[in-house]
Amino acid sequence: MSLEDGSQRILVLAPTGRDAVLAAEVLARAGLQAEPCATTAVLCEEIARGAAAAFVAEEAITPAALDALARIVEEQEAWSDLPIVVFAHRLGAIDSAPGPAEPLARLGNVTLLDRPLRRRTLVSAARAALRVRNRQYAARAVLGRLREALRDRDRFLALLGHELRNPLAALAAAGELLERGVEPERRIAVVRRQTRQLTRLVDDLLDVSRVTSGKVVLQLARVDLRDLVLRCLESFAPAAAKGGLALTAGTLQEATVDGDEVRLDQALTNLLTNAVKYTPHGGHVRVELSREGRIAVLRVRDDGIGIASEELGRIFEPFVQVSSALDRARGGMGLGLTLVRGLVQLHGGSIEALSGGPDMGSEFALRLPLAQPSRSGNALEARQAEPRADRRDVLVVEDNEDAREALTTMLSLWGHAVRSAADGREAVALARARRPEVALIDLGLPLLDGFEVARRLRAEHGREPFLVALTGYGQPEDLERTRLAGFDAHLTKPTDLSRLEALLRALRSETT
Numbered sequence: 001m002s003l004e005d006g007s008q009r010i011l012v013l014a015p016t017g018r019d020a021v022l023a024a025e026v027l028a029r030a031g032l033q034a035e036p037c038a039t040t041a042v043l044c045e046e047i048a049r050g051a052a053a054a055f056v057a058e059e060a061i062t063p064a065a066l067d068a069l070a071r072i073v074e075e076q077e078a079w080s081d082l083p084i085v086v087f088a089h090r091l092g093a094i095d096s097a098p099g100p101a102e103p104l105a106r107l108g109n110v111t112l113l114d115r116p117l118r119r120r121t122l123v124s125a126a127r128a129a130l131r132v133r134n135r136q137y138a139a140r141a142v143l144g145r146l147r148e149a150l151r152d153r154d155r156f157l158a159l160l161g162h163e164l165r166n167p168l169a170a171l172a173a174a175g176e177l178l179e180r181g182v183e184p185e186r187r188i189a190v191v192r193r194q195t196r197q198l199t200r201l202v203d204d205l206l207d208v209s210r211v212t213s214g215k216v217v218l219q220l221a222r223v224d225l226r227d228l229v230l231r232c233l234e235s236f237a238p239a240a241a242k243g244g245l246a247l248t249a250g251t252l253q254e255a256t257v258d259g260d261e262v263r264l265d266q267a268l269t270n271l272l273t274n275a276v277k278y279t280p281h282g283g284h285v286r287v288e289l290s291r292e293g294r295i296a297v298l299r300v301r302d303d304g305i306g307i308a309s310e311e312l313g314r315i316f317e318p319f320v321q322v323s324s325a326l327d328r329a330r331g332g333m334g335l336g337l338t339l340v341r342g343l344v345q346l347h348g349g350s351i352e353a354l355s356g357g358p359d360m361g362s363e364f365a366l367r368l369p370l371a372q373p374s375r376s377g378n379a380l381e382a383r384q385a386e387p388r389a390d391r392r393d394v395l396v397v398e399d400n401e402d403a404r405e406a407l408t409t410m411l412s413l414w415g416h417a418v419r420s421a422a423d424g425r426e427a428v429a430l431a432r433a434r435r436p437e438v439a440l441i442d443l444g445l446p447l448l449d450g451f452e453v454a455r456r457l458r459a460e461h462g463r464e465p466f467l468v469a470l471t472g473y474g475q476p477e478d479l480e481r482t483r484l485a486g487f488d489a490h491l492t493k494p495t496d497l498s499r500l501e502a503l504l505r506a507l508r509s510e511t512t
Contacts, residue, residue: 007050007137010034010126013043014057014087023055023122030123032130040065047072053083053129061086061103070106079140081109083129088112152317164201167194199494204335206474207266217476218260218346222371225255225264225296229289232268236276244281250288255296258371259347267343270336271300271364278362279304291370298366307355307362315353316341344368392504395436396420397427397453398470399445407440410497414504424448428456435461438504440491443471443482451485458486466507470495 010027012034014020020036027034037043040060047054054069061069069084076082084107104110109132113125174190177183233249240247257264275285279302288299307315316337337353344351349368355361394416398404404420411418419436421427424445431439439457443450454467466489469482474492482490489503 007052007133008033008130009046009051010053010055010129011037011043011046011051012055013037013040013060014055015039015060016057019057019087026119026122027126030126032123032126034126040068044068044072047082051082052133053085053126055085055087055126058086058088066103066106073106073108077140079136079143081132081136083109083111083132085111085113085125085129087115087117089115160201160205164198167197167201170194195494204339207339218263220258220260223257223259223261223264225257225289225298225368226252228261228265228268229287229298232265232272233287235269236272239276240285243276243279244283245276245279246284247276248284248286250286250299252287252289253291255289255291256371257296257347257368259368263343264347264368267340267366268298268300270340271366274336275300275302275304275362278302292367294370296368296370298368299363300366301361301363303361305362306358306360307353308358309355312353312355316351340364340366392416392507393434393437394418395427395430395439395465397424397439397441397445397450399423399442403442407495414501416504422446424450424453427453428460431457431465432460436465438466438468438507440468440470440500441487443469443473451481454482454486468500468503 010024010032012020012023012027014023014036015038020038024034024036035046037046040062043054043056056069073082073084084104086104111125111129113121170190171194174187174194178187178191229249229252233247236247272285272287279285283303284301286299286301288301290297290299341351344366347368349366351367352365354363354365394411396404396408396411396418398407398420399422401422404422408418408420416438419430419434421430425447427439427441427445428448430436439453441450441453445453448456450469450471454469457465457467467487468489468491469485469487470491470493471478471482472493474490479490491500491503
């Protein structure tokens with residue numbers, strides 16, 4: 001119940017003479033909303049409709065009236081404790097009862113005012129009751145937001161379960177068919193595709209957490225937005241063609257910003273993903289880039305499912321998904337727009353969603369400050385020639401048997417001499433028997449964790465082994481913790497093999 005629908009009313013029940021009317025008039029002159037009630041039944045009905053407080057004359061509280069009011073009090077929601085003020089005679093029935101509070105204890109939040117009652121006492125009691133009631137309304141609002149957040153969380157968890165089960169089911173089926181030798185090349189392609197999907201889901205979850213908690217560090221450089229848009233359009237062309245969509249570029253003005261090219265690409269990719277995903281066959285997706293003063297404006301328009309007006313304000317919130325977009329066959333967890341907003345805000349920009357309503361298409365306008373003029377051009381690092389593939393002695397420390405076997409096999413295929421250990425103590429023993437040149441160490445190991453393994457290898461072998469941490473944790477504080485433990489590099493699981501290969505190549509280049 002809102003504060004505009006009667007919840008500020010003070011109800012007055014005084015069954016004799018004009019007491020109720022007169023009390024209501026006094027309160028009204030003080031700027032309060034007061035209404036007289038003729039009977040207990042009327043009072044109970046009005047309380048049910050919404051009231052800030054009830055002022056009741058002692059003589060109106062008959063046993064039947066007490067029962068009726070007690071039922072109303074007992075049926076209150078958890079946040080509510082309706083203030084009830086009783087006008088009592090100094091030597092009235094309440095005072096003569098065994099213990100003044102006992103007859104009214106069932107009504108809960110009760111205040112007694114002795115009569116005869118002065119006007120300022122009446123008004124001050126009413127204002128005090130209103131303050132108490134408004135605090136309760138504030139608590140109700142907080143509880144409402146918490147309930148909505150819990151509903152969003154539960155919807156998100158259900159969605160996450162669905163999204164994770166799909167690739168897991170495909171992986172399980174592909175593994176079964178691989179065991180039977182059925183179309184191995186096709187099954188391997190399934191494994192690769194579904195592994196990428198799982199990685200993307202996990203990355204989205206981690207990125208949203210990092211962005212919303214302010215733990216993303218941007219790698220700033222000059223970014224040509226026009227070039228970025230053209231690359232993204234090229235990469236989305238096959239998906240658009242498959243969906244029967246017209247993916248086009250409108251006006252693309254030159255626009256350069258100071259930003260993290262990878263993160264800006266991620267933001268535009270998420271916008272295009274949504275546009276292509278939720279635009280029906282035969283629809284159109286259009287991207288435009290313009291300058292408005294010192295601001296670059298990137299617009300992604302589609303004529304797809306659209307967004308209802310009441311959902312526009314929440315579309316960028318975590319765990320929120322447009323109701324018209326709940327076709328689960330299209331996939332996704334509804335985290336993309338939350339991530340986009342966070343990344344854009346980190347760049348000092350903003351994003352706005354526009355739509356005429358369901359089935360009226362959508363437009364997302366992304367605004368970024370243009371780069372300040374600079375006399376020097378971009379400094380590009382020259383790429384080093386690929387070094388020769390020297391053989392290295394590598395120790396793999398991983399307690400997950402499948403991951404250990406796969407990583408060991410891949411390193412062997414690259415020409416390295418590989419040993420492996422399933423726990424921390426075994427790793428230290430193998431390194432003591434023959435010092436490795438490189439050690440790839442999982443952090444969550446039995447017996448000795450990866451941090452302790454790194455500390456012991458450093459104590460026994462100095463700086464010679466190149467230590468690489470393998471972990472599912474990739475927050476800045478995790479990288480700092482592995483650095484302090486003596487690791488030279490930090491790779492987040494699932495391990496990007498191309499990055500690992502590049503790391504080993506760079507190591508070989510430094511030592512040859």
